[in-house]
Amino acid sequence: MNMSNEFLRLMAAHQDLALATSVDNTPHVRIVNFVYAEEKKIVYFATFPDNAKVGEIDANHTVSFTTIPHDGGTAHVRAVGTAAKSKRSIFDLADRFTAKIPGYDKTIAAVGDALIVYEITFPTATVTVDMEHSGTVTI
Secondary structure (H helix, E strand, O other), X not given: OOHHHHHHHHHHHOOEEEEEXXXXXXXXXXXXXXXXXXXXXXXXXXXXXXOXXXXXXXXXXXXXXXXXXXXXXXXXXXXXXXXXEOOOOOOOOHHHHHHHOOOHHXXXXXHHHHOXXXXXXXXXXXXXXXXXXXXXXXX
């Protein structure tokens, strides 16, 4: 089984990830929608500027995430990386988000001007397909 192909398959199939931040040794986890730009090797997610995760990322750029399957299975991707405010806007990424997440065009139309985009870069990821197939891929 080719774990690099499985990584790309899961990053395309999964719409949500559990994003973990930590400030003062206190972890925080929340679910966010995301897209993965294979050509840039970057995960993008959008949020509101007054959301708690913005301050948490400002205080500590190291984050981790686990993708969330919605197909009844347990296949997922996990990684530790660095989050930073992106120079790209939600409008720059609108085609990606709307192609992946049904109804996201309505979100962008309603609150796109208020959203800020973050990007996560990570050197490796752990891919778990099932109990017998898992491995680490270099991004």
